[in-house]
Structure formats: C-alpha cells, structure tokens
Amino acid sequence: MPLTIDENNLKNGVLTLVVTLVEVIQEALEGQALRRIEGGDLTADEQERLGQALLDLDEALESIKADHGLGASVADLRRGLDDVVGDVVDRLVNPVLGVDPEGGGLPRAAT
Structure with a gap:
C-alpha cells in the first residue's frame, strides 16, 4: 500500500509545532527576565533591550500565525x-495519586 503525504498539511503541521515550541520557550524567557529584573540583575538599558526583544519576538510569532492561518x-x-505538563507536574508533586488498576504500579491521575 503506497504512503500518500499531503505536503501542505505536513508543512502546516511542522510550522505549527515550531511556532508552538518557540512560544513555550518565549514564555520561559519572559519568566526568567522577570526574575532577573525583580532581582536587580539588569541595568535599565538591559531591561529595555530585553523587553523590546521579547515584544519583537511576540510580534513575529503573531505575524507568522496570521500569515499561515495557524x-x-x-x-x-x-x-x-499544557494538559500533559499539568499531569506530569501533578504526578511529581503528589506521586501517590493512585495506582494503575492494571497492576503496572505507575501512578495515575485521580478522577
């Protein structure tokens, strides 16, 4: 059976993944920037440049999403x-949420 690949869907899927990962990294960078600003680690000029760089990145991501309908x-x-990360964090914070009823011994989220 031949494998058929829709090139447009593949490109949009990869672009969606890349943009999403850049957004996740951007969020982490913003958190780190706030910690450094609140900790007094940055000069006023560094704060301004960092803020502008993050704004530029946000604008670029929004433009890419709009241009490609993503x-x-x-x-x-x-x-x-976010759901996957939330589940992992829940299990790390409270590893005894329940035992897999199949006997696998792995924690499972309580329902």
Missing part, C-alpha cells in the same frame, strides 16, 4: 501540551 492549531497544541 492561530487555532497553535492554540490547540498549546492546550494539549
């Missing part, structure tokens, strides 16, 4: 990633 797909992927 807003909804990026938002969907972010929600999915």
Whole structure:
C-alpha cells in the first residue's frame, strides 16, 4: 500500500509545532527576565533591550500565525501540551495519586 503525504498539511503541521515550541520557550524567557529584573540583575538599558526583544519576538510569532492561518492549531497544541505538563507536574508533586488498576504500579491521575 503506497504512503500518500499531503505536503501542505505536513508543512502546516511542522510550522505549527515550531511556532508552538518557540512560544513555550518565549514564555520561559519572559519568566526568567522577570526574575532577573525583580532581582536587580539588569541595568535599565538591559531591561529595555530585553523587553523590546521579547515584544519583537511576540510580534513575529503573531505575524507568522496570521500569515499561515495557524492561530487555532497553535492554540490547540498549546492546550494539549499544557494538559500533559499539568499531569506530569501533578504526578511529581503528589506521586501517590493512585495506582494503575492494571497492576503496572505507575501512578495515575485521580478522577
């Protein structure tokens, strides 16, 4: 059976993944920037340049999403990633949420 690949869907899928990952990295950078600003580690000039760089990155990401119609797909992927990360964090914070009823011994989220 031949494998058929829709090149446009593949390109949009890869671009969606890349934009989503850059957004996640951007969020981490913003958190680190706030910690450095609040800690007094940056001069006023460094704060200004960092803030402008983060704004420029945000504008570029929004432009890419608009140009390629990726807003909804990026938002969907972010929600999915947020759910996965939330589950992992829950299990790390409280590893005894329950035992797998199949006997695997791995913690599972309580329902």
